[in-house]
Amino acid sequence: MYALAQALRAFKRHPTSALATFTTATVSFALLFLVGLVLWNLDRVIATIQSEVEVVAFLQDGTAPEALLAEVRRWPEVREARFVSKEEALATLQLDYPYLAQASSLIENPLPHTLHLQLTDPAQVRQVAERLARMPGVADVEYGGEITERLIRLLHGLRVGANVLMLLLVLDTFFSVMGTIRLSIENRREELRIMLLVGATRQFVQAPFLLEGLLLTLSAALIALALGNLAYRAVSEAVQELLPFVPVLSREDLLAASASLLLLSTFIGYFGAWLSSRSHMQDSEI
Structure with missing residues (x-):
């Protein structure tokens, strides 16, 4: 007191x-x-x-995706890798743009097969993208790296x-x-x-x-x-x-x-x- x-x-x-x-x-x-x-x-x-950072590899026509997918899944930087076929990509695109469903019967699907990679450490996105771009069968790689x-x-x-x-x-x-x-x-x-x-x-x-x-x-x-x-x-x-x-x-x-x-x-x-x-x-x- x-x-x-x-x-x-x-x-x-x-x-x-x-x-x-x-x-x-x-x-x-x-x-x-x-x-x-x-x-x-x-x-x-x-x-x-960082959790939404994704590396997308566009594959060349005729590339066997199974071998490429198995290879990248062994990389320690990759948390998850999945293959998206051109048909699946077109179906997803048609959900956003329904009018494409009518045009799909008239023209050939122009979309490529893709690999989608999610990383354990998003800070390594540039290194993974550059490494992925050098692999045979990969036409291009996108990851939105600079903006991210x-x-x-x-x-x-x-x-x-x-x-x-x-x-x-x-x-x-x-x-x-x-x-x-x-x-x-x-x-x-x-x-x-x-x-x-x-x-x-x-x-x-x-x-x-x-x-x-x-x-x-x-x-x-x-x-x-x-x-x-x-x-x-x-x-x-x-x-x-x-x-x-x-x-x-x-x-x-x-x-x-x-x-x-x-x-x-x-x-x-x-x-x-x-x-x-x-x-x-x-x-x-x-």
Whole structure:
């Protein structure tokens, strides 16, 4: 009770500093939460894109597909390989364009036999495509590699930038907490010196400052989570209406992200307050 009372009293002693730290922490945690969710979504998007990467080999007329299919299935990079005949390809095309069914009886099927490869590691798509193109009986290979690789590089670049931003936000909040605790110690410097002289332990003296740091960061994190969850749900619903194929995070994912932010805010508040109070009390010889 003593520690809690002193922590609350500290907010009254320096409300401007406490409010500045609280505001900084709230904004930082809200941005941290949203950026973290965006990163998580980017990972889902990258995984979805990579899982759909497919190498398609167009076979020359007269090529025996069985031997070629057996060969590529032995490659360690290939997760799945299947043969699609020209008749099957035409039937699939006619499902999308029904009017082709009438023309198919008038002209010969122009489509080639194809092999469709899915890889264990989509990052190796270019190497597999080049290797497949050199095989006898393969007329051409397509995999949409350049577009896919550029998109994945772009998403990875965004991920690196977001990680840097998250680190800066954490450091900003951490040093704000340290500054507030140092000010609290300065305001009670003589009182703390007397408490130590009459036998109070340093742990007892530090407890109010640790609780002050925790109260600042946890309260800021709770408000940031409320705002962040509302913002993410609104944006994700709008994205799903426009781009329903883009994956979004579930309620369980949001709960996990919220719990992670609460743990992080607890660490920042406690460790920042502990480090600041410990170092400042030693420097001031309290």
